[in-house]
Amino acid sequence: MSGVADPLAEVxxxxxxxxxxxxxxxxxxxxxxxxxxxxWHPQRRIGGMCHYMxxxxxxxxxxxxxxxxxxRYADDALALFWQSVAAAGTRPRDYQAKLFGxxxxxxxxxxxxxxxxxxxxxxxxxxxxxNKVALIAQHVGGNGRRKLFFDLRSGHVWLAFPEGSxxxxxxxxx
Numbered sequence: 001m002s003g004v005a006d007p008l009a010e011v012x013x014x015x016x017x018x019x020x021x022x023x024x025x026x027x028x029x030x031x032x033x034x035x036x037x038x039x040w041h042p043q044r045r046i047g048g049m050c051h052y053m054x055x056x057x058x059x060x061x062x063x064x065x066x067x068x069x070x071x072r073y074a075d076d077a078l079a080l081f082w083q084s085v086a087a088a089g090t091r092p093r094d095y096q097a098k099l100f101g102x103x104x105x106x107x108x109x110x111x112x113x114x115x116x117x118x119x120x121x122x123x124x125x126x127x128x129x130x131n132k133v134a135l136i137a138q139h140v141g142g143n144g145r146r147k148l149f150f151d152l153r154s155g156h157v158w159l160a161f162p163e164g165s166x167x168x169x170x171x172x173x174x
Contacts, residue, residue: 013051016072020048020084025152031101032145033117035074035124039081039095039133040155046088047095049150050077054116055123074123082131092131098157099124099138100148117141 011019013029013036020039027049029036040047050071057066057073069076069083085092102117102124121140128135139146139159147160 013049015051015053016070018048018050018071018077018080020046020081020088022046022152027150027152028148030145030147032103032105033101033120035099035101035117035120035140036148037078037081037124037128038098038100038150038157039085039092040098040150040152041088041090041095042155043094044088044090045153045155046090047150047152047155048081048084049148050081052077052120052124055119074120074127078124078127078131092133095133096136096155097128097133099128099135099140100146100157100159102140103145104141104143105145 007024009023009025011025011027013019013027015034017029019027022045027038029049029051031051034051034053036049036051038047038049052074053072055074057070057076069079071077071080082092085095099121102121104117118141125135137157144161149158149160151157
């Protein structure tokens, strides 16, 4: 043993990006109305993060959905997770999830806001529940941006607020 720490691998996710892995890796992203979900397997110390922009992909009537998964949409982003979870020989319910983002970033010009963030939050919760994944923490809604950091070695998540935020914070255990 040399006493030298493993080098930290830094991964930055843009909207629509996805990463799954392990080791000494820190994933980060910047969120507004988009949502990120982190998944972490506490025994295996593997997991990942997605960054989706919209709750669902709209497919024109009479057309088939595209064959290639697109991480910009919640359904596809979670399908990418389930593929990686299966490839690791694990099950979705073996993971802990945390949900972030979904802030109110857009005004519709008529004094109201577009509910993109709220729809993104709800869809993420639905998809996790449908796959029996425990949602143990979330920081969602509010206004402004969040910068998110996720350490795959420990499962810890840190948030920074470049422009401030009055987002709702809730931890869920169970």
